Amino acid sequence: MKERMETPFANELMTNFASEDNHAAFADALALVRAELGKEYPLHIAGHAVHTSDQIISINPAQTDEIVGKVSKASRELAEQAMNAALTAFESWKNTTVWERASCLMNAAALMRERKHYFSAWLVIESGKNWAEADADTAEAIDFMDYYAREMVKLAETNEHKPLVKLPGEDNRLSYIPLGVGIVIPPWNFPLAICAGMATASIVAGNTIILKPASTTPIIAYKFYELMVESGMPADVMQYLPGSGAEIGDYLTSHPKTRFVSFTGSKEIGLRINRLAAEQAPGQIWMKRVVAEMGGKDGIVVDETANIDAAADAIVASAFGFQGQKCSAGSRAIVVADVYDELVEKVKDRTSRLIMGSPEDNAAVGPVIDKSSFDKIMKAIEIGKSEARLLIGGNKGLEGGYFIEPTVFADAGPDDYLMQEEIFGPVLAIAKAESWQEAISMYNHTEFGLTGAYFSSDEERIQTALQDMHCGNLYINRKCTGALVGVHPFGGFNMSGTDSKAGGHDYMLLFTQAKLTSIKV
Template sequence: MSAHTLTVAGVAVDTRHWIGGERVASPQTFPDVSPIDGGTIGEISRGTAGEAAAAVAAAQAAFPAWAATSRTERARILHAIADGVEKRLEELAIVETTDNGALLRSHRRGVMPRVAHNFRFFADWLLKLEHEDFETRGHTNHVSWDPAGPCVLITPWNAPLMLATWKVAPALAAGNTVVLKPAEWSPLTASLLADIAAEAGLPAGVLNVVQGYGAEIGDALTSHPDVRRISFTGSVPTAQRIAESAAANLTPLSLELGGKSPLLVFADADLDLAVDLAVEQYDNAGQVCLAGTRLLVEETVAEEFTRRFAEKASALKQGDPRAEATDIGPTIHPRQLEKIDGFVRRAVAAGARAVIGGHRKDGQYYAPTLLTDVAQDSEIVQEEVFGPVLTLQTFTDEEEAVRLANDTRFGLAATLATGDPERAERVTARLVAGTVWVNCFFVRDLRAPFGGSRLSGVGREGGTWSFDFYCDLRNTVTAPNGWTNHG
């Protein structure tokens, strides 16, 4: 076995970059640490500007041939990648759980099947992508989607492979080449994806994977003049730096950023359902951008809701994410744990009351927390914590509910629990959010547009919206009877 290969739960993972169809090592490395026990999994190649330049060059060199590849062939290869994901589903699941601490049962049953689905969906969507021709004064307009060029995709640590392939699959389907930069806290499954893609027959240079810190390799990627698209999921401050870096080349951006989403519970709601929806916000230890972390409950049912919520949430089992019975795993990194704890400590010092939780546990675990007695303008209500911390506020009527729901800088998602369909229609029409769920949560369909408003992001992806971003749209206008045969 190579000196650059780790064995993670029995699975071999190469720690080097994947550039131009070859493994490339860097002189320096960085440690990859498992949040489960804080132990170092191994040392990962630490790329800098040199590796960034090489990866973009490889993507640029591979672009003409891949762009000229027929839609049918591109779709076939994407389906072959999906086959490879399904073949190695168990390996991908255990490696990602070891790397980022999310539940193994969720990776097996939901996350990794979704990875395969990402490739199959965009492969199939590509084959039916079309716009009906239309006429202007007898002239025919024909809309087409042309490959844009090399794309830089920078992905987060909370759902590493699923969110990476949510970007990689449409970019490749569109005929682009890709440089994927996974988060340094969870890089391992991106390396496995490179192996799977190569085995599926994806030509060298079409997908490149580089690892490292944002300041050392990310800036070099986002400022490169040959990059034609940048897609990023992560924090607002990082997105602002990426936007500044991309501005010199006017590189188009797609940004899916933070959220501080509301979950509104009206008195006419099914309270058992509302409680279930609220407790579900602790999924992945609260490390979900879409989570409805601000519980807004109608005053007349707030006491009963809080009692039921505390009872149900307190029964959640927190521990090793590899255990089938575990409901909540660890936070990703000691730095993230300290950030979460800091938010809660400052909130309590300012007068908030912890109904449940409010403290760290052994290792990198933070107790599921619900804070009440919080002011609308307080930090804990206005800023994204990205951990298992919810706040609860009350409202007296629809007007106040909507006002509180919209009173942040974000607008990623919202969840509404009500038994009145007319109220649901009125309220959802006024919420500032890219996605609104009514009496449900986290139901996602790749045919739907996904993205955020305000500081929650720029652009929409999913279905044709993804191709609109990853392509240069062309409209060809042809004159009527304009053909002359010069024989």
């Protein structure tokens, strides 16, 4: 394992599905997963399986009459048992060496790499991702585990990497110790990558966690839990606890023994978690730490000097990749008037060529995640029809699943619902700006600040955009989705969260606390 740690970090390569061998291997993985559909899955508390009569039913969003699996659902009483188990496990896990904990992550990354298509196939069927989106999700999960293992070892050796100022007669050391028990609440849109990243960053720092997966994608999280135990993680270090946010999510967030909450999801739930965590519960002796990534209203700005074809490609890819169900999705395009009409037509043309179909057939456009999302998106489209000019789409898609046509609105106003609200679906609004300065101002006119992109060939304008576009991840002349672990640390400003920068050098600090020891010699 130490030899692997000394090898420079490299991002997991994406699968080339044009290869007949890779195509056949992925088809085999889909068949393997299909053979497992309909099974029942327990909770895991203190390393033991716990079955409940109350269950979460996971549905295939592309084929809503198909049950992916049935997952036991935790009650408040079981949540308390999970907390007690996590507290007990913490007393031993915190005393393991960083090398032992990092070894678990490296082993898990290696195992997932061997079974990459199997995990991706679960993503296709349970979350509705096509092959490429699923492959990227799994690759990112591998990257997170590999990267956080290395970063935690570096942090543990901080005296070697960032030595303190020397003082004669004293031996001074700064170490980073674990926090305690954390509640990890990952989202459904990256149910493997973000789940693995949030969970393993917490664990490798020496914390124990209660993992409450999204109710729409609990089986993928279960498969991840199994993998971590197989990799050498003691089974009680992670409590696998699906359940209602209102029943167990709020309870655990408010619990006096909760030390931190790591959350990725909507602005509304993130703010609720932050509010609940801020209140001191009876018996609570610390301020809870909240690490939150809460979405965005991301946009791509295009000026008249840009490569218009490249900009159109990026806008369509950013808006409609995984049906726009990414917090980084480019749901706004702000275009300078001189090239507005030309770009609008190119975006319309490219959108019209997107093919809708089953994720299992690797269609470019699949379903949205569930009925609640479907209804919310269709409502947003109806609002959009009263605000802007419907360019293409706007209707329900294929029968049998939660399909919505890729939808583009032109001539949107800066204060329109389409330009301000995170719709989280295949809906793009295009607005016209009279100048590139106005376009940047319109981009900043939002409560969010996660990702953005600026297309231009003018270096002075690019430098201004780099300084003035207010977001956590800003890209020049490329799409605003597709952050890579270690390359593009990910997290945003304002209502996009706590700017926690997942996949970056500072991330591990969020799951540790610094302790200075000074010995007179």
